[in-house]
Amino acid sequence: MTKPTIDELVDLMTLEEQVSILAGEDFWSTPAVPRLGIQKMYVTDGPNGARGGGSLIGGVSAAAFPVGIALGATWDVELAQDIGHAIADEVKSKSAHVSLAPTVNIHRSVTNGRNFECYSEDPELAAGIAVGYIKGLQGNGVSATIKHYAGNESEIERTTINSEISERALREVYLRPFEDAVKKAGTWGIMSSYNKVNGTYAAENTFLLTKVLREDWKYDGIVMSDWFGSRSTEPTVNAGLDLEMPGPTRDRGEKLVKAVEEGRVSRDTIRTRALNMLRLMERCGSLWDDKEFNEIADNRPEHRALIRKAGAAGTVMLKNEGTLPLSKSAKVALIGPNAKDAKIMGGGSAQLNPHYVVSPFDAFADVLGADNVTFAQGCTNHRWEPVLNGDFTVEFYDNVTLDGSPVHTDKMDAINAFWIPPLGGGKVDPAAFSARISGTYTPSETAAFNIGAHAAGYFRIWVDGELVIDAWGDKWIKGRTFFEEGNDEVVASVDLTEGKAHDIVVEFGSKKADNLNFGALRVGISRPLGDAEIAQAAETAAAADVAVVFVGRSGEWDTEGSDLENIALPGRQDELVAAVLQANPNTVVVLQTGGPIELPWMNDAPAILQSWYPGQECGNAIADVVFGDVDPSGRLPQTFPQHWNDNPTWSQDPEIYPGLDGKVRYEEGVMIGYRHYIKTGIKPMFPFGFGLSYTMFDLSDLSAEPTELGATAKVTVTNTGDRPGTTVVQLYVGDIEASVERPERELKAYKKVTLAAGESQEVMFDLDQRSFAYFDESVKKWRIESGKFAICAGFNAEEIDHTVEIEKQDDLLDL
Incomplete structure (x- = not known):
C-alpha cells in the first residue's frame, strides 16, 4: 500500500493529532499517532557522542569523541564531517533519529562554562566546522539540531537572562554559524536557547524564528525548545517554535487546542507546525519506523581510530624549545591530577558513559614500558569531592x-x-x-x-x-x-x-x-593533599629523564549551567608545575581545559601542549603527538589572553559581563575575540589561530583579484623543515577605508595543508561578496563600500606578513 505524502498525511490528522506531535511525549521522544501509523521520534544528546535515552549518569556506553573546542582546534572541515558521520552511527545504536547537536555559540568570554562544547570565538571557523559536522550527521540519515539559537554565550542565569545584542553583531557574529547551517548544510533541526534576546524569550522570538529563519534564510526544518525552555502556548507557536520539549507537555496539548478554538492560534499555523514535524520525521526516517526500541553499545574499531586521530589533530603545541618530541627510550615521570585520571569531556548534557577510557599513564606505559614510567599526583584539581x-x-x-x-x-x-x-x-x-x-x-x-x-x-x-x-x-x-x-x-x-x-x-x-x-x-x-605530595612529585620528576605534567580542569569546571570564576588553574596546580620545573627543567606541560588559562610559569616551561578534552582515546591521542608519531596540527580556535581582565568582556560595568538585574549587554558589538586584541593593542599570550609544528612553514607569492562574485586569492605555502608536517593557512580581510567601525581584519577563509619536507603547494581561496560586507542596520542589508580592501595571509591572527590590496565597488547584498 502506498504511503501518503506528508502533505496528504497532515490533512488526514485531526486538530488534536496535529497538536500532539508538537510536544514531547516524554524526556526523549515525541508521541506516535497510531491511527495513521505515525511512529515515535527519538532524540539524544549530544555534541561529542550519543548518550541515548537515559539519565545523564550511567546508562548504555557510547563512543566519546573530542569536545567542540577540540574539534574547532583541528580547523578541519572534512574531519568534522567524518565525526558527524560516525556520531550518526552512534545515534542509530541508541535507536534515536535526532542528535541534539552541534553547539555553535560563540566564545564571547573566556569564562563561559560551555566554551568547551562550542567551536570558536570566530564565526567563520565555527560555521565551517558546523557545516562539516551537520553534513556528516545528515548524510548518514540522522537529523542535526544546531543550538542554542541564539545569544547563549554564558551560563549565568541562562534560563532567564536578557541578552542585548545589536542586529549587526547578531548578523555578523552570533547568527553566522546558524546561517551557514541552514544555507550550506541544510540542517533539519534548530534548538532555541533559554534566554531572552532583546527582551523576548528565544522560544517565542518572532524576529529570530520567523523573520530571520523562515523569511530571510528560507529555512524549512523544525525549531524545538531547549528542555523546559518553552514558557507559553500561543506566543511560542505563533512565533515559530514547532516542538516543545520535553514531555509530557506543559504548554501545549489541551491548552493549544483551546487556543485554536478561541482563535488565538490559527488552524493554518498548527498545520504548518505539524507539517514541519512530519517533514523532519520523513527526513530522519522515524515517520514509519516501527522497529523495537533497543539501545546497544556499538564499540566500533573505526570509531576508536577516528577519535584517536581527531584528538591528536586538535592538540595545539603552544611552546617547544626542543624538548619535544620525546624519545621512546626515555625514562618519564608522569605528574599531576590528570595523568592517571583521564579527562575526556566536559560536563552537563554533553556528558555520556564512554565505552572505555585511555589515560595518559596507560598510553605512556604502553609506549615506553611500565618500568620506564613513574607517577606522582602532586595535588588535586577537583571542584567537588570525588564521587563516593x-x-x-x-x-x-x-x-x-x-x-x-x-x-x-x-x-x-x-x-x-x-x-x-x-x-x-x-x-x-x-x-x-x-x-x-x-x-x-x-x-x-x-x-x-x-x-x-x-x-x-x-x-x-x-x-x-x-x-x-x-x-x-x-x-x-x-x-x-x-x-x-x-x-x-x-x-x-x-x-x-x-x-x-x-x-x-x-x-x-x-x-x-x-x-x-x-x-x-x-x-x-x-583525603586532602598538601605540601608533602607536591614535594614528592618534585622528587619523582627529578629522578626521571623528562617529566610530563598533566594539569588543567575537568567537566566539573567546564560545564553547562555554571561559568568559571576566573581562568587560573584550580587548586595548587600552578605550585605543582613550578616545583616540577625547578626539579627537572626538562619538563613538558600538558594542559586540559575547555578554554584559555593563565600560565604564570610559562617562561620557565620548555614545552607546552594544549590537548583540551580529546575523548575516550585521550592518552593515546596525546602520546601520538608527544612522541612525534603525529605532527601537532591543532591551532587555537580561541585567543589565550595573558590575564583574565584582558579578554573582550572584561569591564567595570557588570551589565557587559556577567550581567546585572537580569540583563547582559553585548557592548563590544562585533569586536569579539582576536578583533578585540588587535583593536586595543593588548598583546595576548597566544593569538587566535596560533600553533606550532615539528617542522617550519613559510608563505610567499600572495595575490588576489576581484571578481563579480567577490575575489580569488592564492598563496604558496612551503614546508621549510626536514620532516613532514601540517599547518593551517589563514586568510583575513579588512576594509581599509570603512566609514563605520569594522575590525582591522576578519578571518574569511582557511585551509589545512600537509606537506613533505621541502614541498610547496599553491593554496587557492574563493571569497564571496559577503567576505567584504558589513551588515548595515539602516537598510537591513549587507553593504560593501567602495574602496580598498586588504587581503592578508598568515599562520595566526597576530602574525600577518603578507598583504595585498584590491578595490571593490558599492553594493547592497540580499539577505
Missing part, C-alpha cells in the same frame, strides 16, 4: 519527607544521581519524592577526610550516626550546580579509620524547581 563509590541501597518514598514505608528499593554503585522520569520503579512523582541512601565507606588510611555534597533538592548526611551535613529546608542555599537548580557543594571534615567500614546515610527530598524539573544528588569523599 560502593554498594549502596536507595529507598524511594512517594512524599518529600521520607514518611511511611518506602515504595521502591534499588541499588546504587555510586552516590551520583540525576533523577528524571520514570524513577522509583515508576511509583514516585519526580517532582515530589524523597529517598534514603545507605551503605558503608572503608578508607585505606587513617586520616581526616572531606565529605562533600550538592543537590537539586534538600539533603542530610550522617557518618556513623552523626549528622555531618545538613542542607534541608532553609539551610539549603541555591548555587551554581546542576544547571543552576542545585546548591554549591557543602563540605565537612570527618575523621576516618583505616580498614573500618564507616556507616553512611544520605537523605534526599525534592524541592520545587526554579526552571528545570528534575532531582539530582552528588556525594563525594577524599
